[in-house]
Amino acid sequence: MSSLGSLLVLAALLASVVGAALAFAGGARKVPAAVEWARRLAYAFAALLLAANVVMEVALLKLDFSVHYVAEVGSREVPMWVRGVSLWSSLEGSILFWGLVLGVYVVLGARTLKRFPREEPWGLGVLLACGTFFAFLIAGPASPFGTVSPVPPDGPGPNPLLQNSPLMIIHPPMLYLGYVGMVVPFALAAAALFSGKLGPALLQSLRRWTIVPWLFLTVGIILGAWWAYDVLGWGGYWGWDPVENAPLMPWLTAAAAVHAMLVIERRKVLRGWAVGLVLTSFLLTILGTFMTRSGVFNSVHAFSQSNIGPTFLTFLALCLVFSVLLLALRMDKLGRPGNLEQAVSREGFVVLGNLVLVVIMLTVLLGTVFPLIAQAVEGIQVSVGEPYFDRMTVPLAVAVLFLMGIGPALPWGRSGAQEWKPLIASAVAGAVLAALGLVLGARDPWLLVTLFAAGLTLHVTLVEMFRPVAQRLKHGRGLVAALKDELGAGRRRLGGYLAHLGIVVALVAVGVSHVGKLENDVTLTQGQSAAVGHYVFKLGGIRTVNEPQRQRLVAHFDVLRDGKPVGALEPALNYYFTQREPIGTPAVRTSLTDDFYLSAMSVDPGSGTVGLRAFVNPMVGWLWVGALIVAAGLLLAGWPRGRTAEAAALEAEAQGASVPSAAPAEPA
Amino acid sequence: MKAGILIGGLVVVGALVAVLYSGFGHDPRAIKSPLIHRTAPDFSLERVDGKGTLSLAQLEGKPAVINFWATWCDPCKEELPVLLQAARGAKGVQFVGIVYEDDPANIENALARHGGAAYPTLIDKGGHAAIAYGVAGVPETFFLDRTGHIVAKFPGPLEPDELQGYLAEIRGSGS
Numbered sequence: 001m002s003s004l005g006s007l008l009v010l011a012a013l014l015a016s017v018v019g020a021a022l023a024f025a026g027g028a029r030k031v032p033a034a035v036e037w038a039r040r041l042a043y044a045f046a047a048l049l050l051a052a053n054v055v056m057e058v059a060l061l062k063l064d065f066s067v068h069y070v071a072e073v074g075s076r077e078v079p080m081w082v083r084g085v086s087l088w089s090s091l092e093g094s095i096l097f098w099g100l101v102l103g104v105y106v107v108l109g110a111r112t113l114k115r116f117p118r119e120e121p122w123g124l125g126v127l128l129a130c131g132t133f134f135a136f137l138i139a140g141p142a143s144p145f146g147t148v149s150p151v152p153p154d155g156p157g158p159n160p161l162l163q164n165s166p167l168m169i170i171h172p173p174m175l176y177l178g179y180v181g182m183v184v185p186f187a188l189a190a191a192a193l194f195s196g197k198l199g200p201a202l203l204q205s206l207r208r209w210t211i212v213p214w215l216f217l218t219v220g221i222i223l224g225a226w227w228a229y230d231v232l233g234w235g236g237y238w239g240w241d242p243v244e245n246a247p248l249m250p251w252l253t254a255a256a257a258v259h260a261m262l263v264i265e266r267r268k269v270l271r272g273w274a275v276g277l278v279l280t281s282f283l284l285t286i287l288g289t290f291m292t293r294s295g296v297f298n299s300v301h302a303f304s305q306s307n308i309g310p311t312f313l314t315f316l317a318l319c320l321v322f323s324v325l326l327l328a329l330r331m332d333k334l335g336r337p338g339n340l341e342q343a344v345s346r347e348g349f350v351v352l353g354n355l356v357l358v359v360i361m362l363t364v365l366l367g368t369v370f371p372l373i374a375q376a377v378e379g380i381q382v383s384v385g386e387p388y389f390d391r392m393t394v395p396l397a398v399a400v401l402f403l404m405g406i407g408p409a410l411p412w413g414r415s416g417a418q419e420w421k422p423l424i425a426s427a428v429a430g431a432v433l434a435a436l437g438l439v440l441g442a443r444d445p446w447l448l449v450t451l452f453a454a455g456l457t458l459h460v461t462l463v464e465m466f467r468p469v470a471q472r473l474k475h476g477r478g479l480v481a482a483l484k485d486e487l488g489a490g491r492r493r494l495g496g497y498l499a500h501l502g503i504v505v506a507l508v509a510v511g512v513s514h515v516g517k518l519e520n521d522v523t524l525t526q527g528q529s530a531a532v533g534h535y536v537f538k539l540g541g542i543r544t545v546n547e548p549q550r551q552r553l554v555a556h557f558d559v560l561r562d563g564k565p566v567g568a569l570e571p572a573l574n575y576y577f578t579q580r581e582p583i584g585t586p587a588v589r590t591s592l593t594d595d596f597y598l599s600a601m602s603v604d605p606g607s608g609t610v611g612l613r614a615f616v617n618p619m620v621g622w623l624w625v626g627a628l629i630v631a632a633g634l635l636l637a638g639w640p641r642g643r644t645a646e647a648a649a650l651e652a653e654a655q656g657a658s659v660p661s662a663a664p665a666e667p668a
Numbered sequence: 669m670k671a672g673i674l675i676g677g678l679v680v681v682g683a684l685v686a687v688l689y690s691g692f693g694h695d696p697r698a699i700k701s702p703l704i705h706r707t708a709p710d711f712s713l714e715r716v717d718g719k720g721t722l723s724l725a726q727l728e729g730k731p732a733v734i735n736f737w738a739t740w741c742d743p744c745k746e747e748l749p750v751l752l753q754a755a756r757g758a759k760g761v762q763f764v765g766i767v768y769e770d771d772p773a774n775i776e777n778a779l780a781r782h783g784g785a786a787y788p789t790l791i792d793k794g795g796h797a798a799i800a801y802g803v804a805g806v807p808e809t810f811f812l813d814r815t816g817h818i819v820a821k822f823p824g825p826l827e828p829d830e831l832q833g834y835l836a837e838i839r840g841s842g843s
Contacts, residue, residue: 290688309692317685324677328670369687376690 001064005055005145012048012099013135015041020128027121027194035121042110042124045131046103049138053100056093056144060086066151069093069144075157077549077577082163088172089158091293091308092144099134101173101180106131109184112205113191119202123191130183133315141308157549160576160583167227175220175247179285181213182250185257186282189275193326196333198264198271204641207261210278211638213285214254215631221247222627233571233584233599235519235615237623238510240389245368246288249361250281256357257281263347266412267340270351272331277354279323284361286316291368342414349407356399363392390514394446398453401507404500405430405457408464422463423456430456442515450511454504461504465497495637499630506626509619516618521601526608533616535596536560537569542605551575553582553603555610559589559596571600571612594618701802701810701821708734708810708818709800713790716772722764722788724816731838732762732812733831736792736803739774744807747825748782754831755786761835763787768798768806811838 019041026034059067060083063074073086073093088094106127113123138144162168188206192198198206224244229237238244257277263270294309340347367384409423433455434448442448468490472482486494520532529538540556554572558565569587576583586599595617602611703709712723735751737744755763767775767789779785792798801810804823811820811834819838822830 294688294691313685313688316688317681320681320685321678324674324681328674328677331670331673369684372687372691376687 001055001059002067002145002147005052005059005067006139006143008048008052008055009096009099009135009139009143009145012045012052012103013132013139015045015048016128016131016135019045020125020132023121023125023128027125032117035124038121038124038128039110039114042106042128042131045128045135046107049096049099049103049135052138052145053087053096056087056096057084060084063155065153065155066148067144068146068148069096071148071152071155073158074155075549076154078157078163079549081169082158085162085169086158088176089162089168092142094172094176095134095142095293095308096138096144097173098176098180099138101176102131102134102183105181105184109187109209112184112188112209116191116202116205118197119188119191119195122194123187126187126190127183130187137308137311141311157576160550160574161231163549163576165227165231167223167230171220171223171227174216174223178213178215178217178220178247179250179289181209181216182254182282182285185210185213185278189278190323190326192275192334193330196330198275198334200265203261203264206278207258208638208640210254210257210261210281211634213281214251214258215634215638217247217251217254218627218631218634221251222624222631226624229620230586230588233586233613235517235586235597235599235613235617237620240364240367240384240386242291242368245364246291247285249288249364250284252357252361252364253277253281253284256354259350260354263340263350267347268335269340271334272327273354275331275334276327277358279327283316283319283323284365286312286319290316344410345414346407346410346412349403349410353400353403353407356396356403360393360396360400363396364389367392397507398446398450401450401453401457401504404503405453405460408497408500409460423460426456426459426463429459430454433458437512442512444515447511447515450508454508457500457504461497461500465494465501468493491639491641492637495633495635495639498633498636500633502626502629502631502633504626505629506623509622509626512619513617513623518616520614521612522614523602523609523611525610530614532614533594533596534562535614535616536563537596537598537614539608539610540568542603542608542610544605545572549576551577552585553600553605555600555603555612557587557598561596569596569598571598573600573603590621592621595620701818703802703810703818704821706818708732708812708816709797711766711790711792711797711800713766713792713797716767716775716789716791717785719788722790727762727764727812727816729814729816730760730762731814731835732764733835733838734764734766734801734810734812735807736766736768736798736801736809737807738768738770739778740770741806743825745778747807748778750826750828750831752779752782752786754828754835758835761839765789766792766797768792768795768803811835813838 019038022034022041023038026032026038056067056069058064059070060074061080063070063076063083065071065074069090069092073090074083078086086093088097109127110124113120116123157163185206188202188209192202192206221244224247225237228234228239228244254277257274260270260274260277264274290309290312294312340351342348367388370384405426406423409426410419430452434452437448437451442451469479469482469486472485473479477485518533520530522530524530524539526539526541529536531537537557537559540558543554543556545552545554552572552574554570557569557571559567559569567589569589571587572585573582574585584600586597588598589596595615597615597617599613599615600610601613602609604610708724710724712721714721733751733755735747737747739745751763751765755761764787770791772791775789775791779789790797801808807823807825809822809826810818811822813819820834822834826834
C-alpha cells in the first residue's frame with residue numbers, strides 16, 4: 001500500500017514538472033504540440049492524485065496500520081464513517097486530500113483554458129507549477145505514505161473533536177474547495193498578464209472562476225462557525241482565531257475582485273486592480289494554509305508542529321515575488337488605467353467598497369500576524385484579542401453595509417441631485433428598523449447605526465431585485481413569465497442582490513447576537529433550577545451512555561421560556577478512551593428570536609451535580625439563514641450561462657466589440 | 669513597467685516573509701511567566717504524609733524546585749522518577765511537590781511505586797498556590813534561587829539533563 005501510494009504521488013510530481021515546463025516553453029516558443037502535451041499531463045496529474053487518494057482511503061477503511069498515516073489516525077474503535085473522513089483529520093492526510101481537490105481544479109482550469117489559445121500555455125504552466133509544489137509536499141515533507149515497522153496492532157484514532165460532529169465530514173472539504181479553487185482564477189489572471197490582454201470572454205471566465213471558490217469559502221467559513229458554535233461549547237461562533245481569519249481574508253478580496261470586474265465590464269477601467277485582487281486572493285489562501293499548518297501561529301486548531309512550514313513559506317515567497325513581478329511588468333498592457341468620470345456614481349461606490357474590503361482584509365491580516373511582529377521586533381509575547389478586531393472591523397462592516405445600500409441605488413456613470421431621491425424612502429426604512437431595535441431594547445450606538453444601514457440597504461436591495469420583474473409586468477408580461485426571465489437573463493443580477501440580502505441579514509444577526517448575549521455560569525444538583533434571560537432550566541438527572549469509542553455523561557434539563565415548558569435540552573460530556581480531557585457537546589434550542597444554549601463544563605454522576613454555562617444568544621439562527629442566502633446568491637450569479645451567450649461573447653471579442661450594455665444594471 | 673508596484677510590492681513581500689520566517693523556532697503556546705525574577709508567592713500547605721504544614725519561608729534560603737503535579741496526569745507520572753532521582757542526588761537544593769486536584773491516597777501510592785518520597789509533597793486544597801503561581805496545566809515546575817526569587821519556569825515533563833541544567837543555574841545564582 002505504502003509503496004503504491006508513494007509511486008503514484010511521485011508520478012504525479014513528474015507529470016506536473018514536465019507539464020509545467022512544456023506549457024511555459026510551448027507558450028514562449030509558440031509550439032502548440034507542447035501545450036497539447038502539457039494539457040494531457042495536467043489530466044494525468046489529476047488522475048494520479050485521485051488514485052493516490054483512493055489508495056489511502058482503502059488503507060484507512062481496511063486499517064492497514066503499516067501505512068504511516070493510518071497508524072497515526074486509524075483506530076479499531078471508531079465507526080466506519082470516521083475512518084473514511086480521517087483522510088482530512090490530520091496534517092498529512094489533509095494535504096493529500098488537498099492534492100485531490102487541486103487535481104480536480106487543474107482539470108477544470110485546463111478545460112476552461114482550452115477556449116483561450118493565446119492564454120492557454122501560461123495558464124496551464126501556472127496550474128501545473130502549483131501542482132508541482134503540492135505534489136512535492138505530498139511526496140516529501142508531508143508524506144502520508146511512509147511505512148511503519150513493526151506494524152502496530154491499533155492506533156489512537158483521529159482527534160476526538162473531529163469525531164464529535166458530523167459537520168466535520170463536510171466543513172474541511174468545503175474550505176479546501178474554496179482555498180484550492182483560487183488557483184484557477186490565479187492561473188487565468190496570470191495568463192491574462194502574460195498575454196497582455198483581458199478580453200470580455202476571458203473576463204467572464206475569470207469572474208465565474210472567482211465566484212466558485214468564493215462560494216465554497218462562504219460555505220466553509222460558515223460551517224466552521226457553526227461547528228465552533230455547536231461543538232466547542234463556549235457559546236460563540238467567531239473568535240478571530242487565525243484559523244478563522246485565514247479564509248476570511250481571501251473571501252474579502254474575492255468579493256472586491258468580483259465587484260471590480262463589474263466596473264471593467266461597463267467602464268473598461270480597473271483591469272489591473274481587479275487582476276491584482278485575484279492574485280492577492282490566491283496568495284492569501286496560501287498564507288492562510290501556512291498559518292494553520294506551519295505551527296507558527298497559536299490557534300485553536302492549528303495542526304501540530306510540523307516540518308512543512310519552511311517548504312510552505314518558500315512556496316508562498318515564490319508566489320508573492322512571481323505575482324509582484326508579473327503585475328509590475330505587465331499591468332500596463334491590460335489597458336489604460338483610466339479615471340472614473342463620475343466619483344458619485346455606482347462605479348464610484350464600487351471602488352469605495354473595494355477599498356473598504358481591502359482595508360478590512362489588511363486589518364485582519366495585521367491583527368493575525370501582529371503577535372509574530374511583536375515577537376520578532378520586541379521579543380515580547382502578545383496576543384491580539386477580540387477588542388482590537390471588534391473595534392476595527394465594526395465601523396468598517398457598517399461602512400460596507402451603507403455602500404451596499406447607496407451604490408446600487410445610483411445609476412452608472414452619472415450623478416445628480418435627482419439620483420439621490422429614491423434613497424429617501426430607503427433611509428425611512430432604515431430609520432424604521434433602527435426604531436424597532438430601540439423599542440426592543442437595543443441601546444448600543446453601533447448596533448443602532450448597523451440597524452439603520454441594514455434597513456436602508458434592505459430596502460434598496462429588494463427594490464432593485466424586483467425592478468426588472470415590475471418593469472416586465474408593466475410591459476404586459478405575466479408574472480410567471482416575468483419571474484422566468486429574471487431567473488434566466490437576469491440571473492447574475494438576481495444572484496448579486498440575493499447575496500447582498502444575505503449579507504445584510506447575516507451582519508444584523510452578528511450585531512444583535514454580539515451585543516445582546518446573556519450568560520449565566522452555575523452548578524446545579526438534581527432538582528435545582530437557574531435562569532438566564534427569560535429562560536429557566538431545571539436539572540432533571542444525569543445518565544451514562546456507553547459507546548464503543550467513548551462514554552457519554554448526559555445531563556437532562558427541562559426548559560421553560562417565560563414560564564411555559566418548551567422541551568428538554570441534554571448537554572453532554574464525552575470521554576474518549578484515547579483522550580484525557582473530556583469533550584463537551586452543547587445543547588441548543590434555536591428559535592426565530594434567540595438561541596438558548598447549554599454547555600456542560602463538569603458532570604458528576606456520583607453527587608448528581610452539573611456545572612454548566614447557559615447562554616441566550618439572540619438572532620444567531622439568522623446568521624445561518626443569511627449565509628445560506630449569500631451562498632444561494634453566489635450560486636445563481638456564478639452559474640454558467642448557456643453556450644449561446646458564451647459564443648456571443650467570444651464572437652464579440654473577435655470583432656473587437658465590447659460587451660453588450662443593454663443588460664440590466666448589476667448590483668454594486 | 670510599473671516601478672512603484674515592483675519596489676513597493678517587493679518591500680511588502682520581503683517584510684511579510686521575514687516576519688513569518690521569524691515565527692519558526694518559537695512555540696506559540698509557550699507563555700513566559702510574569703513571575704520570573706520576582707519573589708516567589710508564599711504558601712503554607714499541609715504535607716501529604718501528615719507531618720504538619722510546610723511554608724516557603726521554611727526553606728531557609730536554599731535554592732528550591734517547586735513541582736506542580738497530579739496522579740491523574742500521565743506526563744506527571746513519567747516525570748516523577750526523574751524528580752525523585754535528582755532530589756536524592758542533589759545536595760543543597762530543596763525539592764517540593766505541590767499536588768493539584770488529587771487525593772493523598774493516590775499520591776502515597778504513586779510515591780511508593782518509585783521507592784518512596786524523597787522530598788515533601790504538599791496538598792493544595794482549593795488550588796490557591798496553583799493560582800498564585802499561574803499554573804496553566806500540570807506538570808509545571810518553578811526554579812527558585814536561594815533568595816526566593818523565581819529564576820525559571822518549565823511547562824511539561826522535565827528530562828533529566830534539562831533538570832540538571834536548571835539545578836546548576838539555581839545553585840549558581842542569587843548568592
